[in-house]
Amino acid sequence: MKPVSSDSLEANAESTWMTVVRLLRWDKPAGRLILMVPALWAVVLATLSNHLAGETARRFPEWPLLGVIVLGTLATSAGGCVVNDLWDRDIDTQVERTRNRPLAAKALSVKVGIGVAAVAFFCAWGLSFYLKPLSFWLCVAAVPVIVLYPLAKRVFPVPQLVLSIAWGFAVLISWSAVTGSLAFATWLLWAATVLWTLGFDTVYAIPDRDFDRKLGINSSALFFGARSPQAVGLFFLGATLMLAWLGIVLPLGLFYWLSVIVAALFWGRQYRQLSHRVASPKVYGNIFRQNVTIGFILLLGMTVSSLTASPLI
Numbered sequence: 010m011k012p013v014s015s016d017s018l019e020a021n022a023e024s025t026w027m028t029v030v031r032l033l034r035w036d037k038p039a040g041r042l043i044l045m046v047p048a049l050w051a052v053v054l055a056t057l058s059n060h061l062a063g064e065t066a067r068r069f070p071e072w073p074l075l076g077v078i079v080l081g082t083l084a085t086s087a088g089g090c091v092v093n094d095l096w097d098r099d100i101d102t103q104v105e106r107t108r109n110r111p112l113a114a115k116a117l118s119v120k121v122g123i124g125v126a127a128v129a130f131f132c133a134w135g136l137s138f139y140l141k142p143l144s145f146w147l148c149v150a151a152v153p154v155i156v157l158y159p160l161a162k163r164v165f166p167v168p169q170l171v172l173s174i175a176w177g178f179a180v181l182i183s184w185s186a187v188t189g190s191l192a193f194a195t196w197l198l199w200a201a202t203v204l205w206t207l208g209f210d211t212v213y214a215i216p217d218r219d220f221d222r223k224l225g226i227n228s229s230a231l232f233f234g235a236r237s238p239q240a241v242g243l244f245f246l247g248a249t250l251m252l253a254w255l256g257i258v259l260p261l262g263l264f265y266w267l268s269v270i271v272a273a274l275f276w277g278r279q280y281r282q283l284s285h286r287v288a289s290p291k292v293y294g295n296i297f298r299q300n301v302t303i304g305f306i307l308l309l310g311m312t313v314s315s316l317t318a319s320p321l322i
Contacts, residue, residue, distance in 0.1 A: 023116075029125060032094065032111045033087040039301050040090075043209070045082040046304030047202040048179040050311060051195070052078055055187035057315040058194060058259060068316050070187065073139070078183050081136045081148075088129030089155045089175070095122050096159030104220045144186040151178035162226050169214065169229040173206035194258050201251035208244035208276070209300040211237060212283065216293050238283035245276035252307070261314045268310025272303045 034040055052070045059065045094101065094112045101113035111117040117125075130152070137148040154175045161168035177199045184195045207229065214221070214230035215237060221228050233240040252269050255261070279296045 025117075028111050028116050029121075032091055032117060032122065032125060033129070034090045035087070039298050041083060041086050042301050043297075043304060044086045044176060044179060045079060046301070046308060047176060047198075047205075048078050048082050048183040049075075049308050050202075050304075051180040051183035051198060052187055053308065053311045053315055054194065054198060054255075054259065055184040057261075057311075057318055058192065059188060060315070061259065061318060068318065069312075074186060077136050077139045078186070081133055081182075082179060084129050084133040084136065085151075085155065088126050088133065089158070091122055091126035091129065092156050093159045095119065095126065097162075098122075100224055100226065103224060104217060106217060140182070140186045141189045143189060143191075144182050147178060147182045147185060151175060151182070154178065162228065164227075166227050166232045167229045168227055169207055169210045170203075172210055173203040176206040177203045194255055197251050197255040197258060201248045201255065204244045204247040204251065205300070205304075208241045208248065209297055211241050211244070212279070212293050212296045215283075216290050238280060241283055242276075242280035245273075245280065249273045249276065261311070262317055264313035264317070265310040268307045271306050275299060275303050275306075 030036055052074065056065075056067060056070045060068050094110055097107070098110075098112040098119070101107035101110050107113060112119065112122050133148070137145050140148070154171065158168065158171050158175060161171040165171060180199045180202050181191060181195065184198070185191055211229040211233070214228040217228065218230050220226075221231055229240070230237050249269065249272065252272070256265055256269065279299065282292055282296065
């Protein structure tokens with residue numbers, strides 16, 4: 010009799026609910042938090058913008074709105090992950106990092122995957138009715154970008170740009186949920202988010218370059234090739250400059266500037282790590298996770314600045 014491996018026993022022992030959790034990527038919180046952070050940046054800074062303009066005495070976002078933003082990003086990112094796995098279920102089996110994903114490993118059926126994605130997007134849709142009209146329509150506009158991102162990997166040389174634009178919608182939706190409109194400062198934060206996402210997602214793609222090349226899948230890591238570290242460095246530099254410009258336009262206080270400096274130091278260190286000719290595969294995962302920490306450091310700086318700011322009029 011053929012012995013049963015411990016991996017097989019663990020797979021059989023996993024409940025359907027835990028398999029769905031893995032499908033939604035809720036067992037890997039870093040990816041969920043890194044989308045939530047720009048949304049929280051926007052809701053905090055939009056509230057501050059209203060306060061500085063003398064339109065409200067409120068310095069901190071309303072708790073119900075914060076709850077909707079948090080739940081909305083969780084639902085949207087979950088739906089996006091399932092859609093991505095539906096598109097890539099045949100490809101994922103050929104990549105070491107992704108071959109054990111539930112749809113690729115056939116631990117769940119395609120019908121179940123479609124149903125889970127539908128539920129996730131339905132939850133996000135329901136939450137969007139709490140938001141202002143502009144925010145609602147921005148949510149609608151974000152859906153095609155999220156759903157078509159996996160297709161971009163097949164036809165567009167830098168699909169991470171499409172993902173970054175999807176990430177940017179978190180800023181536009183959350184900002185307009187507070188103010189009902191978009192301002193110049195919104196677009197600075199959007200640009201910072203897009204450049205930041207391009208940076209960390211290019212890092213995320215580097216370990217998969219050989220697999221992607223073999224499968225004919227595009228990525229920014231393949232597009233930039235040996236110059237990927239320089240590209241990532243420029244993206245992080247651009248994000249720093251956009252954040253600095255934002256700090257001048259609003260204007261933001263000392264704690265915000267300290268958080269930007271800390272973020273820039275982290276990004277500089279990451280660029281140096283990537284510039285080494287032989288980098289351990291663990292480096293790329295560590296850099297991705299460090300960017301979650303960087304995002305929350307910036308959020309802390311923004312929040313403290315909001316609580317200590319004075320109206321301009």
